[in-house]
Amino acid sequence: MFIELYVMNNEMNVTYIFLDGYVEMSKYKYAYFFLMFSAYILIICSNVTIVYLIWVNKNLHEPMYVFIAALLVNCVFYSSTTYPKLLIDFLSEKQRITYEACLVQFYFFYFVGPAEFFLLAVMSYDRYVSICKPLIYPTIMTNTTVTVFLVFSWFVPACHASIPLIMLSSTKVKLCSFNIRGIFCNNAVYTLQCVMPRSLAIFGVFAILDIVVLPILFILFSYTKILIISYRSNKEVRRKAAETCLPHLLVLFSLTLLSVYDICIVRVESDFSKTARLIMTLQIVLYHPLFNPFIYGFKMKEIYKHLKQLFWQAKVVLSKNQQ
Secondary structure (H helix, E strand, O other), X not given: OOOOOOOEEOOOOEXXXXXXXXXXXXXXXXXXXXXXXXXXXXXXXXXXXXXXXXXXXXXXXXXXXHHHHHHHHHHXXXXXXXXXXXXXXXXXXXXXXXXXXXXXXXXXXXXXXXXXXXXXXXXXXXXXHHHHXXXXXHHHOOXXXXXXXXXXXXXXXXXXXXHHXXXXXXXXXXXXXXXXXXXXXXXXXXXXEOOOOHHHHHXXXXXXXXXXXXXXXXXXXXXHHHHHHHHHOOHHHHHHHHHHHHHHHHHHHHHHHXXXXXXXXXXXXXXXXHHHHHHHHHHHHHHHHHHHHHHHHHHXXXXXXXXXXXXXXXXXXXXXXXX
16 A cells, blocks of 8 residues: 655646555456446446436326436436546556545535435425325426426535535645545545634534435425325325335435445544445445436336336347347
8 A cells, every 4th residue: 555645746736635545456456447337337328228218208207207317317427426537547557636626526426416315305295295185286296396396406415515615625725634545535535634624514514414414304204294195095095105105215225324424434433444445435336326227217117117118129129130
């Protein structure tokens, strides 16, 4: 393991941050590259396939499926904040990034990531109105309402992420470390500062409450109401609630666990080995973006039906070409 604290390019005046979270890079770099490149292609293909099905099939042009498409597009953006740089690092002699680029990656990671909580929140509201107030559902969930919800889901996290970015970019913030115990720039960038500004620490707590805790509480409240109404209703309502709500809850559970790890691993001192940290960090960028399309592709009845038709058509075309 190499430890380099500071590199300054005198000609370009560039400060480099070293990513010290890799394990046995010289030995396994090609295996890392193949694994992550395959995962990135699979993430893009699986998410884009579901989005394509929703786009081309008019019976899927409903708010619920529009929100699912937005969530999967968000997954592709989320993966793209880390994968291209990871693939470059796997084939590089030194895993480093300029401080400015590190802050940009930090910004997009905490813009796109929390947006998923907001998308899940509006999806829970959509399910609540659909199941608990079906008669007025068309008047509430109009195209305008869906558009406003989507803009809100991305605008609020974008604004939140810009505030720490501005604070960290300030010339008053001095760096005493140039080594991140990770493989990309997440909230580990806070450990680079000599002293974390009090305002940044306070805002960090506020941001966690505002863009993580509150959406989760809203989602749990919505699904609790749905559960109560479904329990009191007939079998058909309970079936509809189970079919459409279970995938959202599974995605929420997965996202929450990974977010808790991402928040705690930096803020709480631990004796985790480098290997354990690497494995857990890879879960954030590897597992969840693949989890979403498979959950919605196989657990949502209408999407699964169109997915089978797509595979059947592809099989028929492939058979004709072979003949």
